[in-house]
Amino acid sequence: MSPASSPIPASEPVIEVHGLDFTYSPRQPLVLEQVNLCINRLDSICLVGPNGGGKTTLVKLILGLLTPQKGKIRVLGRPPSGVRLRLGYVPQYAHYDPLFPVTVMDVVLMGRLGHQPLGWYRAADRRAAQKALALMKLEHLAQRRFATISGGQRQRALIARALASDAEILLLDEPTANIDLESEQSLFALLKELNRTRTVVVVTHDIGFASSFFQRVACVNRQVVTHPVSELDGRMIQELYGGEVAMIRHDHNCAGRSCRPGENCGA
Amino acid sequence: MIITAPAEVAALGRIAVLEFFEALRNPDIPFFRYAFVVGLLASVSFGIVGTYVVAKRISYLAGAIAHCVLGGVGAGLYLQHQMGISWFDPLYGALIAALLAALIIGLVSLHAKQREDTVIGALWATGMAVGLLFIAKTPGYVEPMSYLFGNILLLTQTDIWLVLALDLVVVTVSAVFYHKLLAVCFDEEFSRLRGLNSDLYHLLLLCLTALTVVLLVRVVGIIMVIALLTLPAAVAGTFARTLGQMMLGAIGCCMLFVSLGLGISFLHDLPSGPTIILVAAGAFMVSLALKRQ
Numbered sequence: 001m002s003p004a005s006s007p008i009p010a011s012e013p014v015i016e017v018h019g020l021d022f023t024y025s026p027r028q029p030l031v032l033e034q035v036n037l038c039i040n041r042l043d044s045i046c047l048v049g050p051n052g053g054g055k056t057t058l059v060k061l062i063l064g065l066l067t068p069q070k071g072k073i074r075v076l077g078r079p080p081s082g083v084r085l086r087l088g089y090v091p092q093y094a095h096y097d098p099l100f101p102v103t104v105m106d107v108v109l110m111g112r113l114g115h116q117p118l119g120w121y122r123a124a125d126r127r128a129a130q131k132a133l134a135l136m137k138l139e140h141l142a143q144r145r146f147a148t149i150s151g152g153q154r155q156r157a158l159i160a161r162a163l164a165s166d167a168e169i170l171l172l173d174e175p176t177a178n179i180d181l182e183s184e185q186s187l188f189a190l191l192k193e194l195n196r197t198r199t200v201v202v203v204t205h206d207i208g209f210a211s212s213f214f215q216r217v218a219c220v221n222r223q224v225v226t227h228p229v230s231e232l233d234g235r236m237i238q239e240l241y242g243g244e245v246a247m248i249r250h251d252h253n254c255a256g257r258s259c260r261p262g263e264n265c266g267a
Numbered sequence: 268m269i270i271t272a273p274a275e276v277a278a279l280g281r282i283a284v285l286e287f288f289e290a291l292r293n294p295d296i297p298f299f300r301y302a303f304v305v306g307l308l309a310s311v312s313f314g315i316v317g318t319y320v321v322a323k324r325i326s327y328l329a330g331a332i333a334h335c336v337l338g339g340v341g342a343g344l345y346l347q348h349q350m351g352i353s354w355f356d357p358l359y360g361a362l363i364a365a366l367l368a369a370l371i372i373g374l375v376s377l378h379a380k381q382r383e384d385t386v387i388g389a390l391w392a393t394g395m396a397v398g399l400l401f402i403a404k405t406p407g408y409v410e411p412m413s414y415l416f417g418n419i420l421l422l423t424q425t426d427i428w429l430v431l432a433l434d435l436v437v438v439t440v441s442a443v444f445y446h447k448l449l450a451v452c453f454d455e456e457f458s459r460l461r462g463l464n465s466d467l468y469h470l471l472l473l474c475l476t477a478l479t480v481v482l483l484v485r486v487v488g489i490i491m492v493i494a495l496l497t498l499p500a501a502v503a504g505t506f507a508r509t510l511g512q513m514m515l516g517a518i519g520c521c522m523l524f525v526s527l528g529l530g531i532s533f534l535h536d537l538p539s540g541p542t543i544i545l546v547a548a549g550a551f552m553v554s555l556a557l558k559r560q
Contacts, residue, residue: 063460084460091456100322101507102453110450113461119443145508161457 013074014169014199015039015062017224020071022054022061031057035071035224044191044200046229048207049220055203058220059171062201063089076168085114088167088198090158092174098147104157105142108133111164125164132160136190152183159190169199176206188213207232287530299529301422302486302539306525308427309483310499311434314518315441316479317500319472322510323452328376328473330493331387332368333480335394337489339364340414341401348405358429361484365477368394373470417488417540426485433482437475441514448472449510486525487540498547499524502554524550 020035032054039045047055060066061073064080076083088111111132112125133139136156141149146157155175162170172191176184184206191200192213202214211217211229218226291300320329343360346352368390375386402411413421441448450458451468458465480492487495503516528543 065456065459084462087460089457089460091454096454097322097324099504100453101504101510101513102449103509106449106509107453109446110454110457110461113447113450113458113463119445119447121446143508165461 011040013038014041014043014076015201016072016074017058017062018072020061020068020073022057022066022068030222032061032068032220032224033222037218037224037226039199039201041199042195042197043216044195044214045202045216045218045226046207046211046214047201047203047218047220048205053221055220056173058224059089059173059201059203063087063171085165086168088159088162088165088170090155090162090170090172090175092177096146096154100147102146103143104138104146104149105129105133107146107157108142108160108164111161115165128166129160129164132164133157135163136160150183151179152187155179155183155187156190159194163194167198169201170194171201173203174205175202176204283530283534287533290533297424298422299533301424301427303526303529305422305426305430305486306529306543307522308430308434309479309486310518310521310525312430312437312479313483313495313521314499314503314516315437315514316472316475317496317521318503318510318514318517319441319448319452320476321497321500321504322513323472325376325472325476326493326497327387328372329476329480329496331372331391331394332365332473332477333484333489333492334391335364335368336361336481336484337364337398337411337414338394338396338401339398340484341398341405344405345401358481361481362478364394365481366474369473369477370470373473377466377469413488414484415488415490416538417484417486417491421485426482430482433478437479440471440475444468444471445511452510487543491540491544494544494547495521495524498544498551502547502551505554505558520547520550 015037016039017035017037020032021030022032022035023030031052035054035058037058047058049055057066061068062075062080064073064075064084073080076086080087108129109121109125112121112128115125116122130139130142133142136159138153138156138160141153141157146154149157159170159172159175162172170191175187175191179187191202194200200214207217211232214229216226217229217232218224290296291303293299320326339360339362340357341360342364343355343357346355346360347357372387372390376383379386398414399411410418412418447458447463448468448471450461451463451465452472455465455469458468476496479496483492483495499520500513500517502520503513507513507516524547525543528546529539531537531546532539532542
């Protein structure tokens with residue numbers, strides 16, 4: 001499934017953030033301050049940074065779920081609220097209620113909401129959901145209860161939901177949290193594949209592993225600084241996180257070997 | 268009397284069932300028939316709205332709405348009997364109080380999350396206090412226990428029509444907005460991303476809950492209405508794969524609990540509300556035990 005044809009050619013910016021300030025309450029300090037960011041079509045970029053640094057907030061601002069106090073955000077050349085159906089969002093699956101009665105197919109169909117004027121899904125919606133499930137190799141689980149499938153499968157189901165609307169930009173919030181190493185590796189391989197036709201933005205703490213899949217890294221800690229992934233090293237990470245950082249390599253070339261701060265962790 | 272033979276148990280069971288059906292046909296006790304019919308019809312609304320309440324985990328919001336109903340009932344009684352506004356049925360007061368509480372609670376839960384539990388707790392107690400004060404100032408007309416714990420003697424034929432109308436509203440709303448309500452209950456944030464006004468759907472659910480609570484308070488009472496709203500849905504949710512299955516299961520469970528509860532209460536001369544609730548609670552325990560196996 002490839003996204004609907006976009007008028008924006010590759011290398012043209014699809015996400016533009018200029019002079020953005022954001023706080024959840026006027027009485028609290030700014031979560032993001034003077035943020036500038038430009039992401040081009042077919043870019044793959046990971047957002048890294050400490051907890052509370054503003055990574056998820058930045059994603060929600062790009063999605064139009066939050067409104068900045070200052071600055072401008074343009075997505076696909078328009079304000080985010082105008083292009084929501086062209087954006088695919090994958091939140092952390094851990095926030096879902098494990099007792100909620102919903103099938104995998106129901107979850108994926110939610111990606112089609114907004115495509116029908118009345119309340120019920122049409123045949124086209126079901127076809128699109130089936131296609132997204134097939135892409136994620138989850139057709140056989142379509143009628144299973146969402147809570148009963150594995151963490152990696154749930155993450156794939158949520159990506160299928162994001163893809164069901166032919167999303168041109170995929171934004172994923174810590175997709176590898178709570179899943180095992182094997183699922184994590186297959187997930188990043190899948191994202192790499194999806195990146196051939198879509199822009200991919202991923203929030204992650206797993207810098208070492210993610211760096212092998214992404215072109216650029218955006219360090220988010222109230223402000224945002226982007227680097228080519230090749231420039232990412234231990235010193236930079238240490239500065240970003242504000243202290244000693246233990247890095248563990250867990251790719252196939254050097255599984256489990258610890259790196260010292262300052263050592264390049266981009267496998 | 269010690270009953271040992273299964274045949275004796277079966278015979279006694281048959282007699283009990285016959286007595287129950289006899290009572291339903293007895294023209295001298297129409298309230299019992301009304302209670303049974305209202306209970307069965309109410310199961311539809313309880314099953315559907317209860318499913319949303321349980322799935323979205325907002326039973327404490329529904330509890331607060333239920334307790335605010337007493338304030339409206341008390342004010343209605345006071346206006347009717349002390350102020351001479353004879354057309355103002357306590358039901359109108361209950362309806363206004365419940366919808367008002369639903370909107371306040373809904374807005375607080377959406378926009379002042381950090382104060383949610385405090386505000387809900389305050390509304391919960393204030394609703395009860397207002398109701399009891401009004402009832403105290405309207406002596407001789409009502410026994411507060413009837414509203415707190417339910418009294419099937421209060422039921423009339425009008426209640427059947429009211430509950431039928433409620434069923435129609437609940438079934439229509441949930442059929443038209445099924446997928447949207449499902450999405451909002453499952454993932455509010457993603458629903459907003461897909462252009463749904465999730466705040467509006469949240470308020471819609473709370474208003475439906477308020478309507479259901481108001482019309483069913485007379486059967487099981489304010490304190491226990493929340494149990495009948497949540498227990499059948501919780502039992503059904505233990506085994507359901509989809510929200511629709513959970514709704515159908517909850518409707519069936521609720522009908523069963525109401526019938527069994529009314530039957531037991533009639534045969535053993537027990538208050539109907541608590542009996543229905545204990546049947547539902549027993550079934551919930553059994554469902555949890557079965558799920559664990």
